[in-house]
Amino acid sequence: MVKSGTLILSVAARLLMPLQLLFSLFLLLRGHDEPGGGFIAGLVAAGAFALYLFAYGLTATRAMLRVSPRDLVGLGLFLGVLSTLPAWWNGQAFFTAQWWTVPLIDYKFSTPLIFDIGVYLVVLGSVLTAVVALVENDRD
């Protein structure tokens, strides 16, 4: 069931995937103001990769991901913990939000955003880790 999907599935996956990924980024970034956020966005992105996995198989997905999903988990967790620390620099309690405005595009960049990106990566990585392991196990 895993190696190759139907034609429709592969075409859909190829077309949908970039859209889904873009949509997930959109959900991530607007999450602070509208429904969305790191968790939902991460799930959507994971769904995109999962679809690709079912359509093109493990090797192709691996190649496309480049990094092991486990590393995404590690990175996300690391970012999550890291985002608590800048406050320490300012002598504030951990987790105190720090806001910086990016000069050119007038985008407000903040530690909660870093945190949310961490969440995003962890969700994406975790789901993929589990799915890849399941698929691999089936293949064995």
Place this chain on the structure above:
Amino acid sequence: MQLAVLGGFVLAAFAPLLHRWFGERAGLVMALLPAGLALWLFGQLPAVTAGQTLVFEYAWMPGLDITLTFLLDGLSLLFALLISVIGVFILIYAGGYLKGHQDLARFHVVMMGFMMSMLGLVLADNLVAMFVFWELTSITSYLLIGFNHTDPEARKSALQGLFVTVGGGMALMAGLVMLAIAGDSWSLQALTDKGEILREHGLYLPMLLCVLGGAFTKSAQFPFHFWLPNAMAAPTPVSAYLHSATMVKAGIYLLARLQPSLGGTEAWVTILSLVGALTMVTGAFLALRHTGIKKVLAYSTVMALGTLTMLLGIGTEEALIAFATFLLAHSLYKGALFMVAGILDHETGTKDIAAMGGLRKAMPISAICAAVAALSLGGIIPLLGFIGKELMLESVLHAERFSNLLLIMSVAAAIMTLAAAAIVALRPFFGARRETPKPPHEGPSTMLTGPVILAGLSLVFGVLPSLVSPLVMSTATSVHGSAVESYLSLWHGVNLPLILSLISLVVGLLIYRHWERWRGWQAQLDPILNRGPEAAYFQFMNLVVVVAEWQTRMLQNGYIRNYLVMTLLILVGLTGHALVFRHDFDLDVALDVRIHEALVAGLMVAGAVTACIMRSRLASVAAVGTMGFCIALTFVLFSAPDLGITQLLVETLTVILLILVLFRLPRFATLSTPLERVRDVVVALATGSLITLLILAVISGEQLPSISEYMVANSVPLGHGHNIVNVILVDFRALDTLGEIFVLALAAIGVYAMLRFHADEYDAAKQRLPHEEYLDG
């Protein structure tokens, strides 16, 4: 003082090192410590006999009223002297007895530890500190009894001794705590003055019983006497030291120490004198039943311990003098006899008296020692044992209660003891020469030093009682609580005790002559004797195991649904009980439902119920999915869009996951019986109703305003976000979210490891592929 004792423990720890340095003579080096202590104690004699009490204070855990204060009065001085002096001889003796034994170093570690514990026990003024040493003697004696640990019998006996004494120790602990509460002090010295308060206290009887529980088990009083003869599995130096002179007397020491605080009441007098007398007779009687020389001696020790307890029970001034004298006499002759027994065992290769005979030629010094010590044991003039026995009979005659009964029992015990003394001293050395497993010869000087000196002292003190009179009197003073003015003498003239002694001498020798017949007669009692307290001990131990196994079968039976049912019943039972009895139900809820909401709720329930009853796996999963989507819809309907989306995504993923996994699993089968299903339905409904009631109780009661008002107000100004839920997640309560992503990551690692890593296959694969290729599949 404290330093000497604590230093002894340190010395014990270094025993292996000493063995490396001094080899075989390490025991002699170690004996220097108790020898020094003994000398120091002798130095304190004049002050103590003059009526002084020396106190050496040292704080330990003041928060818990635990101090390491040592106290030196007549009683503790007598005990401390016995412990250190006999300890010196035992260390010397053990060097000969265990010569070349591979574990001699370990023996010295434990022996030294025991000696110091015993010293601490008799010197400590604080109840807790005393108890600490008390338990230490139990533990070290366990290690000593089980010294020959490869022998199952030794292990069994060691466990028995430990279990009985520590069991008593538990009671003692409770008793001491009650004592301290009642007397409002943890100091033995202070409690001595509070006798009246203690005896009037409401806790007096439980306190007394608990303390006696500790003392009686330690000192092998009936019905706990059985462990002592079994403890003879220990090497002889241990028996000589622990089971005659020191450890078993710890209980006696405790009783004597508490006599001024707790003694004198009706309960005290009744229990102590009757139990003591019973123990005395039992010990003497059973001594004649055995042919193993150590067993005979062990039972005669039981007899002596009973006598001492009885004397404390009688509690008159006279009785306490008798107590002190008897105590001293017994320690001297019993130590000597045991050491001689060890020589016999060591040099002839047998412990069976019946197999020995006529050894006096081969072992003249041992024979003399044995004879002298046995005369003291038998209570024959002019030895110290004689004085002790005369005083004992005298005080029994004048006892305030049970005088006649006690007298009969005492004489009976005296008769049998005399027979026992004759058996151990005459049988092996006199009469016809018998073949022994090893050709007999005299023991080495290290082994003879102890018996010669101890037996000699029995004689010297007997002839010249004035030498020990001050010490005995000051001991009696400590026990009595007020000054005792008297002195010891060998000859009291012809009186009733002397006549009774003569009678017992004659009858005892008669029994000795007809020992074989006597044993035959005793053997007929075996069926009764075999049902004694020892059988009860084994039954108790079996009972523990049986109950344990039964309980494990009942509770920890491996059926997960039993675990769940039990847990849920507890939940429903406790919470339900609280809900019914602690809470006034006042259901006041308005039902405001719109039709589409009711539909969604109905579908939710239908989904859940369908999931339960469906026989098909796929249908069941689909039903769960339906329910999940209804929940998502509910979230959306009630103003929680983020929740709705999340629930939708998660539900989808879960269903996919379930289907992926279900592929590999078999179809549902009906496994439970109808009855089980009924039970499960009942449990399920009970839990469900409880939850419903709880929610109703909460929503119909007072609901305080939520802290989220602050979050609503500050989400934009302080949190810079318009989605309040998201601001809560990444800012107000970011720590929750941090934890949450770690949960997710952990679950992923768990899943990954579970699927990809199987330890057994891994090990096999690693051998095939030396490089870590397997790791990443």
Place this chain on the structure above:
Amino acid sequence: MRPEVALPILIPLMAGSISLLFWRLRLAQRLIAVGGTGALLLTSLWLLVSVSHDGILVMQMGDWPAPFGISLVADLFGAIMVVLTGIIGFAVAVYSLATTGRGHEAFGYFPLMHLLLAGVAGAFLTGDIFNLYVWFEVMLVASFALLILGSEKAQMEGAIKYVTLNLLSSVIFLSAVGLLYGMVGTLNMADIAQRLSRVDESGLIDVLAVMFMVAFGIKAAAFPLFFWLPASYHTPPVAVSALFAGLLTKVGVYALFRVFTLIFHQSPSYTHEILLWGAGLTMLSGVLGAAAQFEFRRILSFHIVSQIGYMILGLALFTPLAIIGGVFYIMHHIIVKTNLFLVSGVVNRLCGSYDLKKLGGLYRTHPWLSILFLVPALSLAGMPPLSGFFAKFIVIRAGIEAGAYGVTFIALLVGLLTLYSMIKIWAEVFWKVPPEPDERESEEEESSIAPIRQREMWQLYAPIVGLALCTLFIGLNGQPIYELAAASADQLLDPSRYIDAVMSNNGERSP
């Protein structure tokens, strides 16, 4: 800003995530394991020193004033628990270096260990009831993953029971939190305590109290909710068992102590009476469970249950001395129990079995190991002058002073039976002559027992010696430990100090 309040959580979280990033580098993982747990130990000591100097420390996470954000609170009790976490974490990390298989290391053993410690430390430090739930879950899922690491049959069977019952407990806890929030509208424990005193429906409070009691009772493995523990603790690699044995149930005990001193102390005659019964039955049934066993780690597992009873007894009696006893007991028990499991691991390493019937003769061949077993074993049985004696003594003294004779009797009896179990292990494993193995079996076993290398020797023995020294220290010089326990009991019995510390420490934020 006192970073030491949060660092015991953040350090293992950081160590865990970095360790995860270095998934393939065995050496890096091992270094981080020792370094991370070592840092945890140091910061926890720092925290304890700070707390005993400056009183209860609070950090409002995100600088949100209490009760709106999440407060981390370190009172003495919490700080003590964190120090114990550090000690056990460090000891087990070192021990793991020698005992963990390469496969386990390659599949996330060390990251899981760090995150387990983070969950435990988080539970000890959080002042927020929902956050407590989150840390419980972190700890729980980490323990799930550690429990199944290796996927052996016994592990799977044990894990199913462990997972199911613990999830049930989590759900009960979560439901209780939901209901409580519905009632008082707040999650900060200090705030809950404050608001509950204003609610007049004391009956409903008792109901919720009982619900929390059941949820935490499962975590703490109290009677009759302990089934998951003996079913699973003997199945994973021994270092994991040791970690679990020391810390996991104690988190449940900690939670009981926390909520029943801070929040639910309105009607002790009802709630603490239930606890008293629970304590007595837990002691008894745990020790009886052990008496029927003949497997090293199973005996130890059942004894965890029975010892939990003593701790709960301290809470249930609810007198100052009893609380001191409970705290003291926890401190002593965590060290001793972990150590016994570590010893069992060495025995297994030497003889290739945990079955008492197949073991023997170690007293002759490994005298030092025998002593290292005797110290924690006798301490567990409450023999003086080791830590366990004083722990038991305080509890029993408190019991008698409170007039609770029945349960005190049980406590004494259980002490005796504990000694019986420990002596059983001693006699079978150390004193007995080793049994002649079957020919077939012996071949198999000999191939599986690898000789211990010099460096491994250190890694195996150093933690055991260290923990044994702790036991001896508490026993021989118990006064400072007693004072610590007394001071923390003082704080526990006066919740207003905790509440004041949390509610007054408000880092006001400006936009």
Place this chain on the structure above:
Amino acid sequence: MEPLMAVVIGILYATAIYMMLRRSIVKLVIGLMLLSNAANLLIFTSAGMTRGAPPLIPEGASEPLGQVADPLPQALVLTAIVIAFGVLSFAVVLIRRAYEIVKADDLDKMKDTDT
């Protein structure tokens, strides 16, 4: 609505528990899923339910226009959903591995580790 939901949640708990008490491991895991869903609903319900007022603040405003639903329980439930998702996926894979290793679907056959 809350009283109705109280009854619904009660039923969900009951079905969950019933499923957990079955001998099949698949049913056990379905029971766990039902149970965690029910608990989430419980939190959502017992704090009070509000119709049509999501806790969102319009662009430009600094406070919501009217009374909005309590956002805090929503955040709690969100966290709880995610945690439950993680735990349940673990449980699902666990039962699958258990089945592969023990080779039985029957929980009664998995009792070697006790007694």
